[in-house]
Amino acid sequence: MTSQRGEDEYRYKKVEQEISKHIIAGDLVPGDKLPSLRQMSTNLKVSISTVSHAYEELEKRGLIESRPRSGYFVRSEFRKIPTPLVNTAQKLEPHTVTKNKLIQTALETVGNKNLLPLGVVCPSSELLPTKHLSKIMSAVIRENPDLSINYESISGNMQLRRQIAFRSVDCGSNLTAEDLIITTGAMEALYISLRTLTRPGDLVLIQSPTYYCFLQLVESLGLRAIEIPSCPKNGINTKEFSAAVKKFDLKACILSPNFNNPDGGLTPDHAKKEIVELLAEKNIPLVEDDVYGDIYFGDTRPRTFKSFDRKGGVLLCSSFSKTIAPGYRVGWLAPGRYLEKAMEIKATTNVSCASPTQMAIARYLREAHFDRHLKKLRSAMKEQMNKMRTEIALSFPKGTKVTDPKGGSVLWVELPAGTDGIDLFFKAREEGIGIIPGSVFSTRDAFSNYIRLSSGALWSDKIQKGLKRLGELATK
Amino acid sequence: MTSQRGEDEYRYKKVEQEISKHIIAGDLVPGDKLPSLRQMSTNLKVSISTVSHAYEELEKRGLIESRPRSGYFVRSEFRKIPTPLVNTAQKLEPHTVTKNKLIQTALETVGNKNLLPLGVVCPSSELLPTKHLSKIMSAVIRENPDLSINYESISGNMQLRRQIAFRSVDCGSNLTAEDLIITTGAMEALYISLRTLTRPGDLVLIQSPTYYCFLQLVESLGLRAIEIPSCPKNGINTKEFSAAVKKFDLKACILSPNFNNPDGGLTPDHAKKEIVELLAEKNIPLVEDDVYGDIYFGDTRPRTFKSFDRKGGVLLCSSFSKTIAPGYRVGWLAPGRYLEKAMEIKATTNVSCASPTQMAIARYLREAHFDRHLKKLRSAMKEQMNKMRTEIALSFPKGTKVTDPKGGSVLWVELPAGTDGIDLFFKAREEGIGIIPGSVFSTRDAFSNYIRLSSGALWSDKIQKGLKRLGELATK
Incomplete structure (x- = not known):
C-alpha cells in the first residue's frame, strides 16, 4: 500500500x-x-x-x-523571470575589506536553527546519508578503538586521502594521496592556502560577487582585494581576468569556477585552461574553491582548474560539507608545489583533524556509496531549485531577476532597483526567515538590491510560505 | 583466580x-x-x-x-640522579624564531608509529578510556543523527561548553559556557589567541625551554620572541619575568604555569597571582597553556592564571588531548575580553569543529566518568615516570640529570656537557627509538645537551630496553 x-x-x-x-x-x-x-x-x-x-x-x-x-x-499574474546580468562597467581598484561586522551578523543567522534555513547553503539532513553514516561511524570506532582515539598524521588519514585521490580522476585532477592534506572543511583549506601564499598588505584577486567567508578571511589576514566581475552564466570572463592580472601585482587569485557562490556562475572548461596557463606564465598561484563541483545538474562533472595545472601552481580546496556531512568538517587541500609550507601552517594551526570523522568518511567512500547518493542529491537539488524559482516568479515584486544555475545550491536574486537587501535581511529575520543580503558578497558598495537564497532545505509548505512572505516583504 | x-x-x-x-x-x-x-x-x-x-x-x-x-x-652502580638547574645567566634579547625545519623533523618522529613512543607526550591508548568512549560515540550518533551530521555553532557544542565551565571551578576559573570557544585541540586555541593579539613583527614573551610547537607557531606568524628562563621546580621566576615585562614592548606573554613542557616546572599559585596582576597593570594579555593541569601528582589541582584574572586579560587554552582522546581534537579557549575577535578568527579559520567528537566528549563529561578516569591516569603517569627515572639513573652516563616533576608527562634530561642531543635524536631514530632533542625547545642555541622523554607510554620491557639502549647511545 x-x-x-x-x-x-x-x-x-x-x-x-x-x-x-x-x-x-x-x-x-x-x-x-x-x-x-x-x-x-x-x-x-x-x-x-x-x-x-x-x-x-x-x-x-x-x-x-x-x-x-x-x-x-x-495564471495571468505569472511571469517568466529573467536572470540578472553581470555589470562589467565597474572600475578595477584594490579594496581593503571592512565588511566583517555585517558578515558576522549574517553568519549568526546561518547558525540560528530557529530560522527558516534559506540562508544555509548545506543540504538539509533529510538529503544527507545521515543514518548510513551513523552506522559506519559506529562500526569504524568499534573496529578501530586505538586508531580512532589517537592522533592522525598532519596530512590526515591515509585511507581517506587515497579515496579522494581516486575520485579526483572525475574532475580531471589525477591527484595522489601524497598531494593531499585533510582540513577542517574547505574553509581551512582556503585559510591554509592564503597563509601559505600571502603576507599582510598583499593584493589578491577575487570574483565579484564571491562567498562572504572568503572576504572575511581576506580581511582578517590584512590583505587587499581586487574584484573582477563574475557572470551568473559563464563565470569568469577571461578578457577582464587577463587585464587585471597584467595590471596588478597579485600574490594570489581566489576563484570558484564551478557554480560560484552566490551567482552560480560556471566558468567553461576552455576558459579554465586559458586562466591556468596565463597564471603559470606570470607565476601567480591560483586558489581554487570546488565545493560545489559535484552538484552539477548536467550530464558530466565540470573540470577543475587543477586538471589543467602542469606546474603545481593551483591550490585545490574542497570538502564533503555540501555532499555528505557538514558537521564532520572534512575537507581537503591539494596545494601543488606549496605542499611543504602548507603542512607547516596546518601543523601550527591545529596539528591534525579529528580522527573518527575522517575514518567514517573514508569508509563511506571506500564502500562506494557516494556516487549513488550524489545522483539522488543532484536530482533533489535541481528539483528544489526549480520549485524555488517558480515561487519567486510568483511572489516577488515585478522587476525581480533570479539566476538559473547549472549546479550548486544557491539562487542569486536581484530585486528591483532601490530595494535594500540589508533591510530585507533584518525584516525577514524578525519574521523567522534566514536569508543573506547581497552586499556581504563584495568589498565594494555593490549588490545592495540583491539577496542570496539557499535551495538546500527540503521543499515543504513552510519553505513555500516563507518565500511567499519574503516576496511580500520585498514588495512593501 | x-x-x-x-x-x-x-x-x-x-x-x-x-x-x-x-x-x-x-x-x-x-x-x-x-x-x-x-x-x-x-x-x-x-x-x-x-x-x-x-x-x-x-x-x-x-x-x-x-x-x-x-x-x-x-646495587653499587646505582646513583641518585640530580635534577637540572635553571641557567639564569643568559642575556635577554629578542629572537626571530628559525627552528622550523628541525622542529618539523622532530614532529615527523612523533607521528611515526613504528618508533618507540618516547617522543609522544599523549598517554598511550591503554591508559585512555578507549572502549568507553567508543560506546558513547555510537550512542550519541545513533540518538542524534541530525545534530551529529550538521554544523555546530562557531563557539561549539553548548553541552560541552557547559561541562567545561562546570569543571573550571576545580582550577578556580569559574567560567561560563558563553566565555568559551571549542577549538581543534589546545594548539588551535593558542593559534587563535596569537592571531587575535598580534601582527607580524610583534614581540611576545615565552618561557625557556618551551613547547616547540609554540615556537613553530611564533615563527609561522612572523613574531619575535623574548625568552625568560623556566625552572624545573618553580616554573616562572617572577623577578626575571617582571624585569622583562618592564624592559620590552610586549604584545603578549605565552606561559605554561602547570607542568611546563618540557621541564615540568610548576609555577606556585602566589607567583601566578603576582604575574597576572603585573600584566593587568601593564595591559599586556597573557596566553595560558594549561593542558597538563589535570595531571598533577599531589593532592590538589594547581590553579590557573585565569583564576586570578579580574580584567579578562588572560586567554586560557586547554584540551582533552592529554587526558581523554588525542585524536578527537577537542580543546577550548576562554579568551576573556578578546572573545569577539577570537570568534572572528575561529570563523575564518575553519568555521567550527567537528560535531560528533564534541558530542561524545560532552556526554563522557556529563556522565561523570572523567574524575574516576583522571584519578587512575594520574597514578599511572606518576608510576611510569618513577620507573623511567629509575631506569635513566641506572643506564644513562655519569653526570646525567633528570627532572622530578610534580605532574605532566615528560622528563627533561640534561646529558653530560658536550653530548649532542640532536646527534642522539638521529642515532636513536635509526634504532627505532623516538625522542625529542632539547634544542628544539628554544629559539636560542640552548639545551643542545638535553633531550625530552615522554612518560605517556605504558611501562613495558620494550620501553625499559629502549631506555637502556638510549643510555648506551648517550654514553658512546
Missing part, C-alpha cells in the same frame, strides 16, 4: 515538475491553456487521476487556475 | 614502587642493605611471597642485587 502510494506521489510530482519547468522556461505563458486531463494522461503515460492530482497541486501553488467548463490555464 | 592474581600483582608492584622511590630519593644509597623479607613483610603488612616477588623484580630491573647468605643490597 505504502509503496503504491509512494509510486503515485512520485508520478504526480513528475507531472507537476514537468509543467512548472515549461512555465519557468517560457514555453507556456500566462493565459495559455493546458492540455486536458485525458490528453495529458495519454502524453505522459500516466493515469487521469495522477494528472488531476498534479493540476490540483499546481493550482494550490498558484501557477495555474481552473476556469469553469474551460479547463486549466497558466 | 584472576582477581586474586590481579590483587597480588598490585601488592608486589606497590612494594617495588615504594623501594624504587626511596632509592630515587636517596634514602637508600648504593651498598645499603634492604630489610629482610620477613621484616619488610611485617612493615608493609603483605605476605613474604609478595615481598620476595618484588625483590626479584627489582633485581631483574638492576636496582638491587642479592648477595649469597647476606640478603638484598642496593
Whole structure:
C-alpha cells in the first residue's frame, strides 16, 4: 500500500515538475491553456487521476487556475523571470575589506536553527546519508578503538586521502594521496592556502560577487582585494581576468569556477585552461574553491582548474560539507608545489583533524556509496531549485531577476532597483526567515538590491510560505 | 583466580614502587642493605611471597642485587640522579624564531608509529578510556543523527561548553559556557589567541625551554620572541619575568604555569597571582597553556592564571588531548575580553569543529566518568615516570640529570656537557627509538645537551630496553 502510494506521489510530482519547468522556461505563458486531463494522461503515460492530482497541486501553488467548463490555464499574474546580468562597467581598484561586522551578523543567522534555513547553503539532513553514516561511524570506532582515539598524521588519514585521490580522476585532477592534506572543511583549506601564499598588505584577486567567508578571511589576514566581475552564466570572463592580472601585482587569485557562490556562475572548461596557463606564465598561484563541483545538474562533472595545472601552481580546496556531512568538517587541500609550507601552517594551526570523522568518511567512500547518493542529491537539488524559482516568479515584486544555475545550491536574486537587501535581511529575520543580503558578497558598495537564497532545505509548505512572505516583504 | 592474581600483582608492584622511590630519593644509597623479607613483610603488612616477588623484580630491573647468605643490597652502580638547574645567566634579547625545519623533523618522529613512543607526550591508548568512549560515540550518533551530521555553532557544542565551565571551578576559573570557544585541540586555541593579539613583527614573551610547537607557531606568524628562563621546580621566576615585562614592548606573554613542557616546572599559585596582576597593570594579555593541569601528582589541582584574572586579560587554552582522546581534537579557549575577535578568527579559520567528537566528549563529561578516569591516569603517569627515572639513573652516563616533576608527562634530561642531543635524536631514530632533542625547545642555541622523554607510554620491557639502549647511545 505504502509503496503504491509512494509510486503515485512520485508520478504526480513528475507531472507537476514537468509543467512548472515549461512555465519557468517560457514555453507556456500566462493565459495559455493546458492540455486536458485525458490528453495529458495519454502524453505522459500516466493515469487521469495522477494528472488531476498534479493540476490540483499546481493550482494550490498558484501557477495555474481552473476556469469553469474551460479547463486549466497558466495564471495571468505569472511571469517568466529573467536572470540578472553581470555589470562589467565597474572600475578595477584594490579594496581593503571592512565588511566583517555585517558578515558576522549574517553568519549568526546561518547558525540560528530557529530560522527558516534559506540562508544555509548545506543540504538539509533529510538529503544527507545521515543514518548510513551513523552506522559506519559506529562500526569504524568499534573496529578501530586505538586508531580512532589517537592522533592522525598532519596530512590526515591515509585511507581517506587515497579515496579522494581516486575520485579526483572525475574532475580531471589525477591527484595522489601524497598531494593531499585533510582540513577542517574547505574553509581551512582556503585559510591554509592564503597563509601559505600571502603576507599582510598583499593584493589578491577575487570574483565579484564571491562567498562572504572568503572576504572575511581576506580581511582578517590584512590583505587587499581586487574584484573582477563574475557572470551568473559563464563565470569568469577571461578578457577582464587577463587585464587585471597584467595590471596588478597579485600574490594570489581566489576563484570558484564551478557554480560560484552566490551567482552560480560556471566558468567553461576552455576558459579554465586559458586562466591556468596565463597564471603559470606570470607565476601567480591560483586558489581554487570546488565545493560545489559535484552538484552539477548536467550530464558530466565540470573540470577543475587543477586538471589543467602542469606546474603545481593551483591550490585545490574542497570538502564533503555540501555532499555528505557538514558537521564532520572534512575537507581537503591539494596545494601543488606549496605542499611543504602548507603542512607547516596546518601543523601550527591545529596539528591534525579529528580522527573518527575522517575514518567514517573514508569508509563511506571506500564502500562506494557516494556516487549513488550524489545522483539522488543532484536530482533533489535541481528539483528544489526549480520549485524555488517558480515561487519567486510568483511572489516577488515585478522587476525581480533570479539566476538559473547549472549546479550548486544557491539562487542569486536581484530585486528591483532601490530595494535594500540589508533591510530585507533584518525584516525577514524578525519574521523567522534566514536569508543573506547581497552586499556581504563584495568589498565594494555593490549588490545592495540583491539577496542570496539557499535551495538546500527540503521543499515543504513552510519553505513555500516563507518565500511567499519574503516576496511580500520585498514588495512593501 | 584472576582477581586474586590481579590483587597480588598490585601488592608486589606497590612494594617495588615504594623501594624504587626511596632509592630515587636517596634514602637508600648504593651498598645499603634492604630489610629482610620477613621484616619488610611485617612493615608493609603483605605476605613474604609478595615481598620476595618484588625483590626479584627489582633485581631483574638492576636496582638491587642479592648477595649469597647476606640478603638484598642496593646495587653499587646505582646513583641518585640530580635534577637540572635553571641557567639564569643568559642575556635577554629578542629572537626571530628559525627552528622550523628541525622542529618539523622532530614532529615527523612523533607521528611515526613504528618508533618507540618516547617522543609522544599523549598517554598511550591503554591508559585512555578507549572502549568507553567508543560506546558513547555510537550512542550519541545513533540518538542524534541530525545534530551529529550538521554544523555546530562557531563557539561549539553548548553541552560541552557547559561541562567545561562546570569543571573550571576545580582550577578556580569559574567560567561560563558563553566565555568559551571549542577549538581543534589546545594548539588551535593558542593559534587563535596569537592571531587575535598580534601582527607580524610583534614581540611576545615565552618561557625557556618551551613547547616547540609554540615556537613553530611564533615563527609561522612572523613574531619575535623574548625568552625568560623556566625552572624545573618553580616554573616562572617572577623577578626575571617582571624585569622583562618592564624592559620590552610586549604584545603578549605565552606561559605554561602547570607542568611546563618540557621541564615540568610548576609555577606556585602566589607567583601566578603576582604575574597576572603585573600584566593587568601593564595591559599586556597573557596566553595560558594549561593542558597538563589535570595531571598533577599531589593532592590538589594547581590553579590557573585565569583564576586570578579580574580584567579578562588572560586567554586560557586547554584540551582533552592529554587526558581523554588525542585524536578527537577537542580543546577550548576562554579568551576573556578578546572573545569577539577570537570568534572572528575561529570563523575564518575553519568555521567550527567537528560535531560528533564534541558530542561524545560532552556526554563522557556529563556522565561523570572523567574524575574516576583522571584519578587512575594520574597514578599511572606518576608510576611510569618513577620507573623511567629509575631506569635513566641506572643506564644513562655519569653526570646525567633528570627532572622530578610534580605532574605532566615528560622528563627533561640534561646529558653530560658536550653530548649532542640532536646527534642522539638521529642515532636513536635509526634504532627505532623516538625522542625529542632539547634544542628544539628554544629559539636560542640552548639545551643542545638535553633531550625530552615522554612518560605517556605504558611501562613495558620494550620501553625499559629502549631506555637502556638510549643510555648506551648517550654514553658512546
